[in-house]
Amino acid sequence: MRTMTKAFLSGSALLSAGLFMTSLPSAAMAQEATFALPAGELGATSYNPVTSSNLNSATSLIYDRLIEQDADQSFHPHLATSWQESPDGMTWEFKLHPGVKFHDGEPFNAETIAAWIPTFAGTENAFMVEAIDKVVVVDPLTIKFVMKRPEPNMLYNLASSFMGVPSPKSYKALGKDYGVTTAVGTGPFKLESFSIGLETVLVRNDDYAWDSDLSVNQGAAKIAKITFREIPDQSTAFLELKTGGVDVLLGVPTDFLSIIKSEKAATIITMPGTGINYMPINTSVAPFTDIKVRQATALAINQKAILDSVYAGVGQEAHNFLISSLPESQVKPGLDVSFDLAKANALLDEAGWKRADDGVRAKDGQPLKVKLFTQNDTEFKRLTQVVQAQLKDIGMDAEITVLDSSTIRDEYKKNNHQLAVRGYDWNNADILDWFFSGARLGYPNISMWKDAKSDELNKTAMTNSKTSAERIANFRTYHEYLLSQFLFVPIYQPATNIAFNPKTVSVPEKVRGPRFRSQTIMDMQVLQ
Known part of the structure; x- marks a missing residue:
């Protein structure tokens, strides 16, 4: 199911009505357990x-x-x-x-x-x-x-x-x-x-x-x-934990942590994250065929503000595509993507996108209005709302479309997207091949990136590395080139709760x- 939204009700608010519901045991005599x-x-x-x-x-x-x-x-x-x-x-x-x-x-x-x-x-x-x-x-x-x-x-x-x-x-x-x-x-x-x-x-x-x-x-x-249950709304999943419908939540949004701890509703385990939340940019459709527009979009996102406001300081800012524990994430200074509102606005000015009276930029009579996809779970909807507001600061009107996790992949494959907020879970540099190889257009290459130099660097990293040290060096070079092309916006490196x-x-x-x-x-x- 697809819905259009420009408003979002915080998962924390949804919890308030159920905080004092009576906990019921879910573990049956048959030694059964339920995971979300x-x-x-x-x-x-x-x-x-x-x-x-x-x-x-x-x-x-x-x-x-x-x-x-x-x-x-x-x-x-x-x-x-x-x-x-x-x-x-x-x-x-x-x-x-x-x-x-x-x-x-x-x-x-x-x-x-x-x-x-x-x-x-x-x-x-x-x-x-x-x-x-x-x-x-x-x-x-x-x-x-x-x-x-x-x-x-x-x-x-x-x-x-x-x-x-x-x-x-x-x-x-x-x-x-x-x-x-x-x-x-x-x-x-x-x-x-x-x-x-x-x-x-x-x-x-x-x-x-x-x-x-x-x-x-x-x-x-x-x-x-x-039983492994699929519950898209995390507030619903948490209430299921409290009332006995679920014994284990394999993913807890950070804004729920204080509620869980204060209510002593559950025991929390925090593990280092193995992925990144990011915004892929579809390079095959206007206005993102222009690298200046892509760069401006990347510089519009304030990672620190998102870490503090959405994730309560739990986890880390993300400034490139790989988790910080990987040596291939240690790229040359200046290639990491960081918030710079003044430069973002200047880039759009250079690209010919001028602000109208309503604050939305336009070029050749076309407003800078884009589609922003996200999946229908609490955390990503909230994150996408913040991203939408930050894009507004550079004069980009991003209209959010919320889709379920299966439908959104179909939309990627059909090339119906422009921007999206999503995440991956993978602790190896070959995730770069997965999302940016020219052989994987649509999904998982959501950026629709097809480039001869990129594919050559990919091939070198994936197939021409003889030792671990050589593999690290080759993937770092490939990573640096992808960063220079502004194919995505790194946002957040989650902790796993x-x-x-x-x-x-x-x-x-x-x-x-x-x-x-x-x-x-x-x-x-x-x-x-």
Whole structure:
């Protein structure tokens, strides 16, 4: 559903009517728990990790990965018990965990990997494995990747949610329906049902006995059933937490934190963020075909004011496209994008956009009126309202369109957008390839950026890096060029806030992994 809006009611105000509602226990005797997915994970249309571009937290429970990544960026064995890279980077050998079975009863072994890697060919996720030339089965529990080129990002790729290993038998049998009607992995939970846009229900895999060392629990999960609900409005999700409809919120807007803490309604976990909230600029449509207009738009956004007013100082300002913990984010001075209202207005003057009596600029009789898309969750609607007001200060009239998470991607693909406020969750520099590669126009390349120099720098970073140090340098150069073209406006680097009801579920003190995923959920339990 699409709605047009120029006004927004704060989520905090919506909470006031429900703050004193009686809390009810949601944890049933059957050891069931309910999670509310964060805004950035809403709208997944499939649990096919090979072909999907949008996966959610339930994916990590259905599928295991060869490798797991911890919060400190270290890599740990999972379905692969050990690995070895040749000195020249041209072969990788992996020893596999014995005794592993898929949910359909099929064995996991080296033949599984040999069948799985080729399925990525022709998909949006093919870049994860494109450096692999061939897969050699050494023995039933040993696999070797013979490489086309060195891939210093190999372990990160294998730890990705998109590298969950599906059952070859089920994957082949179901074809295009795989991931929608059924999803079969080796993970600690099985898919019971999936209602797109509403909820996903998982049930425990009682045979599970091969978790990574990131979980204390090495056997079957302590929770028997988990329901992941999609609740676009965070104020509604919080009230569900208070009244027992939800046990865990996987994303809590910062303006709710003080309310939750003061009411003692839940326990809060704050983790370092792994993404950026930003505004992509569609470079293929007027007026944003003009780099001066794009630059003025970027300089109009006051990151500090947004951090203070929208996020109560929690998190960090964002001044480029990568999270600050990545070395590729450390770009040359002057390339970071920062608020400069005077320069923004001067750029628009130079570009021929003159202010009319109503304050809106115009050129050749056309007002500077643009479409500003956002998704229909509380945090992004509020952020978009602030962005709209800041754009008004440079004489740009931005009309907000609110869309659900599935519809908005369709609009991007149809090139119906000009500006948008959105976010991503990814802690690797190859996110630049995802959003700015000329091969991905429409979605995920929402900026509709197609440029020969850019694509050459992309190729160098993605495929010509032989070592980690070389990869960092190449991605930094690529990042700097993208910043110089003003394809987006960096806004905010979120912290990840998670809330849970301590009366219904227990959560381990230490969250393992860069995100709240299966490693931590395996050590949770329902409280009777």
